[in-house]
Amino acid sequence: xxxxxxxxxxxxxxxxxxxxxxxxxxxxxxxxxxxxxxxxxxxxxxxxxxxxxxxxxxxxxxxxxxxxxxxxxxxxxxxxxxxxxxxxxxxxxxxxxxxxxxxxxxxxxxxxxxxxxxxxxxxxxxxxxxxxxxxxxxxxxxxxxxxxxxxxxxxxxxxxxxxxxxxxxxxxxxxxxxxxxxxxxxxxxxxxxxxxxxxxxxxxxxxxxxxxxxxxxxxxxxxxxxxxxxxxxxxxxxxxxxxxxxxxxxxxxxxxxxx
Ligand SMILES: *[C@@H]1O[C@H](CO)[C@@H](O)[C@H](O)[C@H]1NC(C)=O
Ligand SMILES: *[C@@H]1O[C@H](CO)[C@@H](O)[C@H](O)[C@H]1NC(C)=O
Ligand SMILES: *[C@@H]1O[C@H](CO)[C@@H](O)[C@H](O)[C@H]1NC(C)=O
Ligand SMILES: *[C@@H]1O[C@H](CO)[C@@H](O)[C@H](O)[C@H]1NC(C)=O
Numbered sequence: 001x002x003x004x005x006x007x008x009x010x011x012x013x014x015x016x017x018x019x020x021x022x023x024x025x026x027x028x029x030x031x032x033x034x035x036x037x038x039x040x041x042x043x044x045x046x047x048x049x050x051x052x053x054x055x056x057x058x059x060x061x062x063x064x065x066x067x068x069x070x071x072x073x074x075x076x077x078x079x080x081x082x083x084x085x086x087x088x089x090x091x092x093x094x095x096x097x098x099x100x101x102x103x104x105x106x107x108x109x110x111x112x113x114x115x116x117x118x119x120x121x122x123x124x125x126x127x128x129x130x131x132x133x134x135x136x137x138x139x140x141x142x143x144x145x146x147x148x149x150x151x152x153x154x155x156x157x158x159x160x161x162x163x164x165x166x167x168x169x170x171x172x173x174x175x176x177x178x179x180x181x182x183x184x185x186x187x188x189x190x191x192x193x194x195x196x197x198x199x200x201x202x203x204x205x206x207x208x209x210x211x212x213x214x215x216x217x218x219x220x221x222x223x224x225x226x227x228x229x230x231x232x233x234x235x236x237x238x239x240x241x242x243x244x245x246x247x248x249x250x251x252x253x254x255x256x257x258x259x
Contacts, residue, residue, distance in 0.1 A: 080182065093182035103173035106192060108199070110165055116158035120151055149226035157211075164207045172199055215258045222255070230254035 023046060024039040067090065072079065075093070083091055119125055129147040132138070138145050183191070217223070224231040224244060231244045231254065246255035 084184070088184070095180060095182060098180060099176035099178045101173060102175050102177060102195070105177070106173070106195065108169060108172075108196060110169075112158060112162060115154065116162070121155040121158055126151060126155070146227050146229075160210060161207055165203055168199070168203055168206065219254060219256070219258045 021043060022036075022039045023043045026035075026039070072083070075083070080093060115121070129144070129151055132144060132148070218225070219230070222231065222244065224233075229247065231246055233242050234245055235242050246253045248254070
């Protein structure tokens with residue numbers, strides 16, 4: 001009972017205090033009731049506007065993102081990754097080292113066709129097929145005749161391919177990757193894949209170049225192949241000279257076409 005009475009008393013005191021609350025009280029307070037009323041209204045409006053402006057300020061601060069530039073010196077990769085996941089678009093990270101050789105971050109392994117590691121390119125096999133018993137007459141297309149030149153060509157082709165890839169890889173690894181800023185992981189992956197694809201495409205073209213040259217110069221110079229597949233020798237009955245004559249396959253002469 002006592003508490004309720006005390007509460008009511010306190011309520012009345014508060015009511016009286018706020019009822020007469022006046023921020024614009026004039027001194028001395030010898031003014032009319034009308035002006036007193038005006039001052040009270042002004043106080044209410046002032047307080048409402050004050051609360052309103054504070055609310056707007058708080059709301060604005062909580063909604064609007066303010067960009068602030070921060071510099072972190074020598075971040076570790078873990079720090080960089082963490083920052084990147086938070087501020088991917090705003091993050092820039094200049095490099096102290098502008099160029100890095102490809103060999104530091106790219107590695108390409110290659111394997112040749114299994115024929116190039118088989119017994120067919122070994123010295124033993126070459127020696128074996130090189131032997132021909134001259135007492136046995138053989139046709140020009142016989143395997144024992146063609147194999148003598150076919151397998152060395154196969155071996156040369158394997159070596160040429162291996163050397164071409166090997167040399168070009170060395171050259172490729174020595175190229176510098178230049179970037180002023182750290183690039184994103186996704187972009188880096190894409191770029192690396194593109195570099196590798198480009199390398200493979202260029203190596204394919206480059207390996208074919210020596211073969212094309214051989215193919216063009218052989219008929220142009222009239223070079224005779226080992227198994228006499230493109231030219232044949234003949235001697236006129238009355239002459240001491242030996243002549244060559246081009247072979248033809250399906251009406252296509254070896255003197256005209258390399259294929
Ligand atoms: C590529 O070759 C290197 C050295 O020859 C080796 O250390 C590496 O494991 C190979 N990578 C693959 C994917 O075969
Ligand atoms: C390819 O060439 C490299 C270097 O010359 C050599 O080490 C390797 O054994 C060669 N591989 C083949 C299959 O010939
Ligand atoms: C072959 O040569 C001899 C002497 O050199 C000559 O008498 C003869 O007519 C020649 N025969 C032919 C077919 O050219
Ligand atoms: C080759 O040419 C001859 C005449 O020049 C012709 O009779 C023959 O049908 C041709 N053969 C082929 C396979 O083109």
